[in-house]
Amino acid sequence: MRAGTPAIVTGEARYSGDCRKEGMLFARVARSPHSRALITAVSASEALALPGAAAVLIASDIPGENLIGMTGKKHQPVMAETDTRFMGEAVAVVAAETRAVAMEAARSVRVEYEPLPAVHSVEESMAPEAPRLGPEGNVAWQGRVTRGDFERAAREADVVLTGVYRTPPVDHAYIETESVLAEPEVGGMRVWSSSKNVHLDQREIARVLGWPKERIRVTAPTIGGNFGGKPDLPQLCMAALLCERTGRPVLLEMSREESLQVSTKRHPVVFHMTHCADRRGRLLGVKMEAYADAGAYLDYTVPVMQRIVIHGAGPYRVENVLLEGWGYYTNNPLSGAMRGFGVPQVTFACERQMDRLADALGLDPIDIRIMNALQTGDRTATGQVLESPVGLGEALNKARELIPAEEWTGSQEDTSHTGWGVACFHYGNGLTAMPNRGTAVVRLLEGGRIQLAIGSPDVGQGSNLALGQLAAEALGLEVSHVEVLSADTSLTPDSGSSSGTRVTYVVGNAVVSAARSFGEELAQRAAAVLGTDRAALSLELSAGRPVLRSDNFEFGLAELYEELGDQERPLEVTGTFDPPTTSLDPATGQGAPYGAYTFGVQLAKVSVDHYTGKVGVERIVSLLDVGTVVNPLLLRGQVEGGCAMGIGYALLEEIELQGGRVVNDNFDRYLLPTAVDVCDVTLVIIGAADSTGPYGAKGIGEPATIPTAAAIANAVSRAAQIDVRQLPLSLERVSAALAEREEGGFR
Amino acid sequence: MAQKQILELTVNGDLYEIACEPNITLLEALREKALLTGTKRGCDLGACGACTVLLDGEAVLACLTLALEAQDREVTTIEGLARNGEMTPLQQAFVDYGAIQCGFCSPGFIMSATAMLADDPSPSQQEIRRRLAGNLCRCTGYAKILKAVEAVVEARARVSAPAGGAL
Numbered sequence: 001m002r003a004g005t006p007a008i009v010t011g012e013a014r015y016s017g018d019c020r021k022e023g024m025l026f027a028r029v030a031r032s033p034h035s036r037a038l039i040t041a042v043s044a045s046e047a048l049a050l051p052g053a054a055a056v057l058i059a060s061d062i063p064g065e066n067l068i069g070m071t072g073k074k075h076q077p078v079m080a081e082t083d084t085r086f087m088g089e090a091v092a093v094v095a096a097e098t099r100a101v102a103m104e105a106a107r108s109v110r111v112e113y114e115p116l117p118a119v120h121s122v123e124e125s126m127a128p129e130a131p132r133l134g135p136e137g138n139v140a141w142q143g144r145v146t147r148g149d150f151e152r153a154a155r156e157a158d159v160v161l162t163g164v165y166r167t168p169p170v171d172h173a174y175i176e177t178e179s180v181l182a183e184p185e186v187g188g189m190r191v192w193s194s195s196k197n198v199h200l201d202q203r204e205i206a207r208v209l210g211w212p213k214e215r216i217r218v219t220a221p222t223i224g225g226n227f228g229g230k231p232d233l234p235q236l237c238m239a240a241l242l243c244e245r246t247g248r249p250v251l252l253e254m255s256r257e258e259s260l261q262v263s264t265k266r267h268p269v270v271f272h273m274t275h276c277a278d279r280r281g282r283l284l285g286v287k288m289e290a291y292a293d294a295g296a297y298l299d300y301t302v303p304v305m306q307r308i309v310i311h312g313a314g315p316y317r318v319e320n321v322l323l324e325g326w327g328y329y330t331n332n333p334l335s336g337a338m339r340g341f342g343v344p345q346v347t348f349a350c351e352r353q354m355d356r357l358a359d360a361l362g363l364d365p366i367d368i369r370i371m372n373a374l375q376t377g378d379r380t381a382t383g384q385v386l387e388s389p390v391g392l393g394e395a396l397n398k399a400r401e402l403i404p405a406e407e408w409t410g411s412q413e414d415t416s417h418t419g420w421g422v423a424c425f426h427y428g429n430g431l432t433a434m435p436n437r438g439t440a441v442v443r444l445l446e447g448g449r450i451q452l453a454i455g456s457p458d459v460g461q462g463s464n465l466a467l468g469q470l471a472a473e474a475l476g477l478e479v480s481h482v483e484v485l486s487a488d489t490s491l492t493p494d495s496g497s498s499s500g501t502r503v504t505y506v507v508g509n510a511v512v513s514a515a516r517s518f519g520e521e522l523a524q525r526a527a528a529v530l531g532t533d534r535a536a537l538s539l540e541l542s543a544g545r546p547v548l549r550s551d552n553f554e555f556g557l558a559e560l561y562e563e564l565g566d567q568e569r570p571l572e573v574t575g576t577f578d579p580p581t582t583s584l585d586p587a588t589g590q591g592a593p594y595g596a597y598t599f600g601v602q603l604a605k606v607s608v609d610h611y612t613g614k615v616g617v618e619r620i621v622s623l624l625d626v627g628t629v630v631n632p633l634l635l636r637g638q639v640e641g642g643c644a645m646g647i648g649y650a651l652l653e654e655i656e657l658q659g660g661r662v663v664n665d666n667f668d669r670y671l672l673p674t675a676v677d678v679c680d681v682t683l684v685i686i687g688a689a690d691s692t693g694p695y696g697a698k699g700i701g702e703p704a705t706i707p708t709a710a711a712i713a714n715a716v717s718r719a720a721q722i723d724v725r726q727l728p729l730s731l732e733r734v735s736a737a738l739a740e741r742e743e744g745g746f747r
Numbered sequence: 748m749a750q751k752q753i754l755e756l757t758v759n760g761d762l763y764e765i766a767c768e769p770n771i772t773l774l775e776a777l778r779e780k781a782l783l784t785g786t787k788r789g790c791d792l793g794a795c796g797a798c799t800v801l802l803d804g805e806a807v808l809a810c811l812t813l814a815l816e817a818q819d820r821e822v823t824t825i826e827g828l829a830r831n832g833e834m835t836p837l838q839q840a841f842v843d844y845g846a847i848q849c850g851f852c853s854p855g856f857i858m859s860a861t862a863m864l865a866d867d868p869s870p871s872q873q874e875i876r877r878r879l880a881g882n883l884c885r886c887t888g889y890a891k892i893l894k895a896v897e898a899v900v901e902a903r904a905r906v907s908a909p910a911g912g913a914l
C-alpha cells in the first residue's frame with residue numbers, strides 16, 4: 001500500500017516519461033565511445049542540418065558552470081569538454097521533432113577523439129605506471145576509523161584470522177529508466193524529474209544555467225523506483241539546457257542500454273580483513289583495508305567510503321579497531337549511492353570473517369555473535385555510546401529459538417546440500433556526520449483541509465503514507481484527514497533527500513514537530529477568534545471531521561479558515577529536526593556520526609546443487625530492531641523487496657565490464673531475481689522504541705537489503721563446505737569451488 | 748524512412764486511426780500515438796514484461812509486437828480493465844495487498860495475471876510464480892504480488908464452489 005495506488009493499477013499515474021506536452025521535442029545524447037580520450041574537435045553542423053533537428057548543444061554552450069555533483073563535490077561535467085573519462089560520457093545533446101530524428105542527429109554529431117590509455121580496476125589504478133586520473137593522483141578518497149591499539153590486540157590474541165573478499169559492481173535496475181521533462185514556464189522553467197531530491201536538482205540546474213534557482217521549479221511525478229540511483233544529474237541538466245535554448249518542452253529519456261552503461265553503480269570493493277579474538281571467541285581487534293573503485297569522477301565515493309569505515313567492524317563490541325578505506329579513480333562508470341551505501345559490501349566481508357572465526361574456534365556461529373553483539377550503553381567503532389535500546393542480542397537469541405539445532409546443520413547429500421547461514425548488521429540512520437535537517441510544513445487550506453508538505457519524494461517505498469500517519473498521530477486525527485504533498489520545489493520545503501534511511505527517522509521527526517505546533521496554532525487561533533481560553537479547546541474528531549472542541553461547542557476547521565485574515569492564509573507551521581550528530585575527528589574517525597542505528601539479524605536457508613552449482617534460497621528469516629513500527633505493511637514491503645535485491649546481489653548480479661563497456665547492458669544478460677527466485681520471508685520485530693526517533697521509530701529502507709547476501713554466502717559456505725570469498729555466487733563460481741573441494745583444495 | 752500509412756487499431760474497444768511508419772511497435776503506437784501511457788517501456792527487448800498487453804485476450808509483449816500485427820484484433824491495455832470506474836478484482840487486490848511500491852511494473856503484472864486467470868482460473872502457487880516469472884519487479888520482492896493474485900484465485904474458488912461444498 002502506498003498513497004495513490006488506485007491511479008497506478010488503472011494506468012493513470014504519470015511517470016516523467018509519460019508526460020506529453022504541446023510542441024514537445026525529443027532529446028538524445030551523443031556519448032563517448034572511448035573510456036578515456038582527448039576531444040580534439042566537435043562539429044554539430046551535420047546534425048543541425050537534418051530536417052527536424054532543433055538544437056545541438058556541446059559543453060561550450062553551457063551558460064553557467066559545467067560542474068555538477070550529488071554531494072558537496074562538484075567534479076563531474078554535464079558534458080565532457082576537453083576529455084572524456086568513461087565510456088558513454090555525454091559529449092553533446094540534441095533535440096528534434098521526433099525520436100528517430102533525435103537518434104540520427106545524435107549519431108551525426110562529429111567528434112574527433114584521441115584515445116588515451118585507460119584504467120579499469122583499482123589494481124591498475126594503484127600501479128606506479130598508471131596514468132594520472134584525478135587532480136591529485138589516483139586516490140580519490142581515503143579515511144579511517146581507529147580506536148584502541150590494534151597491533152597490541154593482534155599480539156595478545158589467541159587467534160588472528162585474515163581474509164580477502166571481493167564484491168561486484170551492480171546496478172539499481174529500477175524498471176523505469178531515467179527520464180526528464182523540462183518545459184518553459186512564464187519567467188522560468190518547470191522540470192519533471194524522477195529524483196530522490198528535487199531541491200538538489202533545482203540547485204544543480206540553476207548553477208548550470210546560470211539562473212537564480214527561484215526561476216526553476218522541479219517536481220517529482222510518480223517515480224518508477226530509485227534505490228539511491230536517480231537523478232542522473234548530467235541528463236537532468238542537459239534537458240534543462242535544451243529547454244532554455246529552444247524555448248520548447250523537451251523530453252530526455254534513457255534507453256535501458258544507456259542506463260546500464262552510464263548510470264552509477266554500487267561500489268565494487270576489495271576488503272582485506274583481519275580479526276583477532278581470544279580462544280573463547282571474544283573479539284579483541286578488527287583491522288580492515290577497503291579498496292573501492294570510485295569510477296571516473298569523485299562524488300558519492302566520499303559518503304559511501306565513510307559508511308564503510310564506520311561500519312567496518314560490524315555490529316560488535318571491539319575495543320581495538322583500525323578501519324581504513326581508499327577510493328581509486330578508474331575509467332569505469334561512476335560508483336554511486338545504492339541502497340545500503342557500502343554497508344552490504346562491508347557486511348559480506350565482516351560476516352564471512354565471523355563465520356570463519358567461529359569455525360576456527362569450534363564455536364557456533366550464533367554463539368560467537370551473541371558474545372560480541374553491541375548492547376545498550378556500548379561504544380561503537382567511532383566511540384559513540386549507544387544510548388538508545390539495542391535489540392541485537394535479543395534478535396540473536398530469538399534466531400536461535402526459531403531454528404532448531406538439528407535443522408541448522410543442514411544436510412550434505414550426493415547431489416544437493418542444504419544449510420542455514422546467519423548475518424548481523426547495524427546501520428546509521430541519516431547522512432553521515434553532517435547536519436542533515438529535515439523540514440516539514442503543515443498547512444490549513446480552504447475548506448478546513450490539512451496538508452502536510454515535505455520535499456523528500458516518495459520513491460515508491462510509501463513515505464508519503466508513513467509521514468502522513470506520523471502527522472495524523474501527532475494531531476490526534478486519522479491519516480485520511482492529512483493530505484500529503486511531496487517533492488515540489490514551489491510547494492514543499494527542502495526536507496533533504498530520500499536516501500540514507502533518513503526519511504522516517506529525520507523527516508519523520510520534523511513532521512511530528514510541525515504537526516504538534518500546528519495543532520497548538522489551530523487552538524490558539526480558534527481561541528482568539530472565539531474569545532475563549534486556549535486551554536478549553538482541543539483538536540478532536542466529531543462525526544469523522546476534525547474540529548476544535550470545548551465543553552459546550554465545536555468549531556470546524558473550515559470555519560476557522562474563513563475567519564483568518566487574507567495575510568494569515570494559508571495558516572502554515574514549519575517543523576524541523578536535525579539528528580544529534582557530530583563531525584568525525586579527521587585523524588581517528590571518532591565521533592557520533594548518526595542519531596540512531598537500525599540493527600538486525602538475518603537467517604537464510606539455501607540448497608546447493610552439487611553438479612550445477614546452482615544455489616536456491618529456500619527461506620529467509622529477518623529479525624529487525626527498527627524501534628517503533630509506523631506501518632507494518634510498508635515495513636514488510638521493504639523487507640521482502642530488500643531480500644529479493646539481496647538475493648540478486650548474492651547469486652545473480654554483476655555488471656560485466658570489458659574495457660569500460662558494460663557487456664550485459666539489458667535485462668536479457670543482466671539478470672534480476674524473478675518470482676521463481678525468491679522465497680518466503682519470515683519477519684520478526686524485536687526491540688524497543690528508539691529514544692530519538694519519531695514515536696520511537698527508526699528506518700528500514702536500506703537495512704532491508706544489507707544482510708541478505710552475507711547470510712546467503714554463509715549458508716552456501718556451510719551447506720557446500722566451501723569458503724566463499726567473492727560475490728555473486730554464480731553457477732561457475734560455486735561449481736568451481738565444489739570441484740576444488742573434491743580435489744582436496746579446500747582452504 | 749518508410750512511407751507513413753494509416754493503421755487502424757482497436758484498443759479497449761475504441762478505434763484509433765494512427766498515421767505511422769509500418770515498422771513501429773505496438774508499444775510505440777500505444778504510448779506515442781494513442782497516448783495510452785499506462786503500458787510501460789522497461790527494456791524494449793522483451794525481457795522485463797512492463798509492456799505486457801492483451802491481444803485477443805492473450806498476453807503479448809508490446810515492445811516485440813509490430814503495431815501492424817494488432818490490426819483487426821482486440822488490444823486491451825491497463826486503461827481498459829476497469830469498467831465504469833470499477834476496478835477488476837485483480838486491480839483491487841493489488842491495492843489491498845500492498846502489491847505496489849513504485850508501481851512501474853504493476854500494469855504489466857496485472858495484464859499477465861489477467862491473461863493467466865482467463866486461461867486457467869485456478870493455477871497453483873507454483874504455476875502463478877512460473878507464469879509471472881517474465882515480469883520483473885525491483886521493489887516488492889514479488890511476495891505481495893503473488894499474494895494478491897492468490898487471493899483473487901481463492902475468492903473465485905469460493906464463489907464457484909457448489910453450495911454446501913459437496914464434492
